[in-house]
Amino acid sequence: MGGGAKRIAAQHAKGKLTARERIDLLLDENSFEEFDMFVEHRATDFGMADNKIPGDGVVTGWGTINGRAVYVFSKDFTVFGGSLSGAQAQKILKVMHQAMKTGAPIIGIYDAGGARIQEGVESLAGYADIFLQNTLASGVVPQISVIMGPCAGGDVYSPAITDFIFMVKDTSYMYVTGPDVVKTVTNEEVSHEELGGYRVHAMKSGVADGAFDNDLEALTQVRRLVDFLPLSNREKPPVRESFDEAYREESSLNSLVPANPNKPYDMKELISKIVDENDFFEISKDWAKNIICGFARMDGETVGIVANQPQVLAGVLDIDAARKAARFVRFCDAFNIALITLVDVPGFMPGTKQEGGGLITHGAKLLFAFAEATVPKITLITRKAYGGAYDVMSSKHIRGDVNYAWPTAEIAVMGAKGAVEIIFRADMNNPAAIAEREAEYKARFANPFVAASLGYIDDVIMPAETRRRMVRALKSLKNKQISNPWKKHDNIPL
Numbered sequence: 001m002g003g004g005a006k007r008i009a010a011q012h013a014k015g016k017l018t019a020r021e022r023i024d025l026l027l028d029e030n031s032f033e034e035f036d037m038f039v040e041h042r043a044t045d046f047g048m049a050d051n052k053i054p055g056d057g058v059v060t061g062w063g064t065i066n067g068r069a070v071y072v073f074s075k076d077f078t079v080f081g082g083s084l085s086g087a088q089a090q091k092i093l094k095v096m097h098q099a100m101k102t103g104a105p106i107i108g109i110y111d112a113g114g115a116r117i118q119e120g121v122e123s124l125a126g127y128a129d130i131f132l133q134n135t136l137a138s139g140v141v142p143q144i145s146v147i148m149g150p151c152a153g154g155d156v157y158s159p160a161i162t163d164f165i166f167m168v169k170d171t172s173y174m175y176v177t178g179p180d181v182v183k184t185v186t187n188e189e190v191s192h193e194e195l196g197g198y199r200v201h202a203m204k205s206g207v208a209d210g211a212f213d214n215d216l217e218a219l220t221q222v223r224r225l226v227d228f229l230p231l232s233n234r235e236k237p238p239v240r241e242s243f244d245e246a247y248r249e250e251s252s253l254n255s256l257v258p259a260n261p262n263k264p265y266d267m268k269e270l271i272s273k274i275v276d277e278n279d280f281f282e283i284s285k286d287w288a289k290n291i292i293c294g295f296a297r298m299d300g301e302t303v304g305i306v307a308n309q310p311q312v313l314a315g316v317l318d319i320d321a322a323r324k325a326a327r328f329v330r331f332c333d334a335f336n337i338a339l340i341t342l343v344d345v346p347g348f349m350p351g352t353k354q355e356g357g358g359l360i361t362h363g364a365k366l367l368f369a370f371a372e373a374t375v376p377k378i379t380l381i382t383r384k385a386y387g388g389a390y391d392v393m394s395s396k397h398i399r400g401d402v403n404y405a406w407p408t409a410e411i412a413v414m415g416a417k418g419a420v421e422i423i424f425r426a427d428m429n430n431p432a433a434i435a436e437r438e439a440e441y442k443a444r445f446a447n448p449f450v451a452a453s454l455g456y457i458d459d460v461i462m463p464a465e466t467r468r469r470m471v472r473a474l475k476s477l478k479n480k481q482i483s484n485p486w487k488k489h490d491n492i493p494l
């Protein structure tokens, strides 16, 4: 009963489930094995010696999701606001250690008010111990954080180190310092929602990878995500029986790319038409929408998809898009998930805002992530692949294993108009000459065949056969083995 019936009722009144109800929904029925139900805090100051609640504000243990083991901790807001005591930290660390030893994901459910104020430094030490374990677990077992209430102060940095953060709309918020501190320090008046609600983190800052309508939806979606992932970096991703024909032709794709190169189309249509059963789990779908990242399956095998979205900012690469995709690519590489990259990109976003914001460094993250990745990498250029963005988007030159292009692909340093304006500047006052030069440039470069003649594109394929060609390519790469030079770790441009 955690903090008792009254506090549980208050929790429900806010539209939130309790820590235990959440675990029940996350895990397979009756699969939860609880640890440390009898642990209590050890504080004595401020009347705490007589104020103990068994379990002390977090429910921990393990269970299964569709039969596969995961370790869980779920903060109980009804017990001292879920705040972290030294004892609570030990409970969380215990399940983290078990997960690491056995090779199973860690799922943390957050609903807490930060450090246990009555405990002081013992609580701070507990946080640091957890941060260290999160760091050591990074790239070893998948770590998923679900924010289902307050997540303030010390609580934010553990999720921040994990692989994915999901929030619940309107009932969750995350910030390093709350509205009161903000008011004192900067004199700015903000609500919890304005400071750290899902609109901030799932749409603007990119801190969260998604937001769901309520607790039930969030937990159901986490179950769906876990199904795509291997349990640890020692495993290949799970293979699910596919009910979709592996070599299915999709003739509607032949007319997906509009004749006018400036007209957008929806890259998600291509994704849903080539993956198994149209099933695509999108990551950060409301942030940096000019790039799409997510998991799907091809003939039963998990793949990570990275795709430019011509419908948003013409699919340009900017700071946020590069950050979003780089992190996703690195996750896939860490967990042996093959990458499919769908390219329609006019280049990097020009402008003082982008350059001033460090586009060079952030863009380099994506370049670095693709270049270092050793998992199978399949690339398809559907239309534009201009300039540096051509190189970055898993090109042959940075170890793309199979690189395809549709006949509509245009692989060039830049679009014809921009190119002609630079190399034929002297003709600028002669529209007829400029039009002729543009047509000449287009005829020469606005196609995939120059790149294909150099071997940078392995084949020019018909859109309808994309699924078949990719499924076959993935099968051919199943036993791919390459490794990077020995190093302690790399130095990605952070």
Ligand code: HXC
Residues within 6 Å of the ligand: 007, 079, 080, 081, 082, 083, 112, 113, 114, 115, 116, 117, 118, 124, 127, 150, 152, 153, 154, 155, 157, 178
């Ligand atoms: C001990 C806490 C607590 C905390 C809440 N409670 N936060 N107890 N330590 N940090 C208790 C309350 O006393 C209350 O107990 C119950 O939890 C519910 O809290 P309410 O305030 O009534 O709930 P609500 O109005 O929903 O507000 C939630 C809240 C607020 C916004 C999270 O409680 C709050 O601001 N808490 C303090 C947040 C904070 O400053 N934390 C420290 C951050 S510093 P009863 O008995 O009445 O039910 C930090 C440093 C770590 O974390 C850095 C490490 C790197």
